[in-house]
Amino acid sequence: MTTVPPVDLKNIQGDILAGIPKKFETTMFFQISNDVEGFRKRLTQIVPLITTTTEVSGHREAISKNKEEAAAQGRKPDLLPIVGVTLAFSQFGLKKIGVNDPIGDPAFQAGQLADAQNLGDKGTTTNGTFTPDWLPAFKNQVHGVFVIAGDSHITIDARLVQIRLILGTTIHEVFSVTGNVRPGDQKGHEHFGFLDGISNPAVQNFDTKPFPGQETIRPGFILLGRDQDPNIANRPAWAVEGSFLVFRYLSQLVPEFDDFLKKNPIVLPGLTPEQGSEFLGARLVGRWKSGAPLDLAPLQDDPALGADPQRNNNFRYDFPEDFQTQDRCPFAAHVRKTNPRNDLESLGISTEKNRIIRRGVPFGPEVTKDEVTQKKTLHDRGLLFRCYQSVIANGFQFIQHSWANNTGFPIQKPEVPGFDPIIGQAADPTSRTMSGSNPQNQTATLSLPTEWVVSKGGEYFFAPSISVLRDTFALGVHIV
Ligand code: HEM
Structure with missing residues (x-):
């Protein structure tokens, strides 16, 4: 029997297991230009900006401490200027940067557009070809996505500017959308008014103190190449400790x-x-x-x-x-x-x-009097749905197609x-x-x-580990 190593929290992107804390969040979808080498070189400077699980745990501790201090002083806590970044690639993006070996997930390799009809999305069929009623961005091969989450528009925009400056013309932004936690007593509630984000599974070796009733699952159901990953035998080395990020724009x-x-x-x-x-x-x-x-x-x-x-x-x-x-x-x-x-x-x-780990955020304005x-x-509003799993056909796709529908x-x-x-x-x-x-x-x-x-569409992405981003996907001299 082969032993699978435990998870390395410094190597796993922070949103997957820990969830980057957020009041606001910008999701920026991009295509990589034909200067692929330039993109891969500049990626070296992006890697330190990608948030690790260990960092998120530190951010969460700082937030709790800040709240406790404010409570002890009888005042409202100031928001800490904290920002976190997630980076993930679609199958088109991986191919574009020359990563061609199959990752062992047919749904990811086919892309969400090919799955739209199977998921029940609406659209039209002409000459046997189904075209969903999606936003144009998702019908045109998105290569990758940055999710930048934080306490305010200011911190998020500053990080976005930094990313844009580094990557320059090696990427072309195809679509951006900003989500936000709803105001006042609707904090944490989705737009129909129900409290959301209550039930996520705990992950063994990470969530060591699950809440009563919260099921603990083995890490390989979320992380590729880890204990109980159902397709562990078919994963290339660069897939290990990454996770599939399913994004859906749901009005x-x-x-x-x-x-x-x-x-x-x-x-x-x-x-x-x-x-x-x-x-x-x-x-x-x-x-x-x-x-x-x-x-x-x-x-x-x-x-x-x-x-x-x-x-x-x-x-x-x-x-x-x-x-x-x-x-x-x-x-x-x-x-x-x-x-x-x-x-x-x-x-x-x-x-x-x-089981999947959900990290969605509402988008769009509050309902107006006219409405x-x-x-x-x-006015368009809804949920920027995001979830993580190690097999899309068992996670999001199964839940939507074989259970909800x-x-x-x-x-x-x-x-x-x-x-x-x-x-x-x-x-x-x-x-x-x-x-x-x-x-x-x-x-x-x-x-x-x-x-x-x-x-209104979405894509299947892969959020690689930090070391793979640095040592395999990026090209460059690494300063230790
Ligand atoms: C706009 C669309 C959606 C809305 C308004 C919505 C709303 C909610 C709410 C209010 C909860 C209860 C809070 C919680 O348990 O965390 C919930 C739970 C959940 N939702 Fe959704 N959801 C949406 C989309 C989806 C999609 C697309 C999926 C997956 C295909 C999904 C999967 C789940 C799961 C797995 C749970 C946890 C159930 C449990 O463990 O008891 N949701 N959702």
Whole structure:
């Protein structure tokens, strides 16, 4: 038996396991010019700017200390000027810089554009060729992406200027988008209003103190070439300690979603129409807006539970009634579809290989008064979805295609679960339904007339290790 070495936190890009702290984030997609040698030489100067996992851990400690000091002095903490950078390449980018050996991931090697129809994205077919309704940038071979995250536009822009100055004309920027944590009490909530970023798996040897209920997965399900990487035998040396970064630009139709909730409140004795609408929203997501999981708080919100990391992940859909009924949480609810916990484990099926680490951020303005009045999206907003995994076909692609879009999942249930109401995509977007939205009438199907999350495209990227960026991808004299 070969032993796989433990992970080297100084070598792994910081966003993957630790998550670069952010209030704002700019994602810049680029193509490499024909001066490939120039690009690879200049990459040597970029490498020290790429944030490592060890650095992120240091940043997080500094942030906690800063908060504690401010609390002790009875004041609000000042924001620390901290910025972090992630760099990843598409298969086109790798080919462009001469990295041609296969990485052992067919989805990455084909690119996301080739996967669009399979994922359920909308588009048109002409002469047998499907063209998705995506932003032009994602239909034109993006080579790479920088994600620059930090405390303010000022720190982020300064780092972006530095990157631009170093790379000069060796890259051509094709598209940039800025995301931001939402203001005020919506901090940490996505645009439909639900607290996000609560449930990510812990990674063995890194997250040594997981929260109750937080599953620990072996590093190779996120990092290539590490313990339990399902394709470890097919990885070239340069792939080790890298991870696949899936990016999706997902627009959210918030006024339309809110209008749907308003028009379809769950009618139960004692609930006002407003409470009935709030309850329906929770039944679609599987958590209340506060983050409280329906499996633990099935009838009413419990904000203290939602905010408490010691409790808000400590559920498995394993109450005796859970497997066969939708009393607590609908089978199709977004969080149950995307992490079915005991629904599969009780059948002896492990989901460890299907776990992903999510690092998305909202983009776009808050909903305006006009949009509320017209019940219509007038300004583009949504989620810059980003997740990491070691096999795209087990992670993002599987969750989207085989779980969210699959009406029969979770399997072996008394009612057909239906589509994930948040991200499930159907060939006919007006045809989606789900069961179990009303706990008192679980066989009834609810029509979901609109896909409130609209994919505008994305790409499959690979975030290499720091040493590979420095010693294999970059060309240059290294000053130690
Ligand atoms: C605009 C689109 C999306 C919205 C509004 C959204 C919203 C949410 C919310 C509110 C949660 C609960 C908070 C948490 O558990 O961290 C969540 C969890 C989750 N989402 Fe999404 N999401 C979106 C897209 C996606 C996509 C594209 C995927 C993957 C294909 C995905 C996979 C997951 C997973 C795996 C979880 C954790 C479930 C758990 O462990 O219980 N989401 N999402």
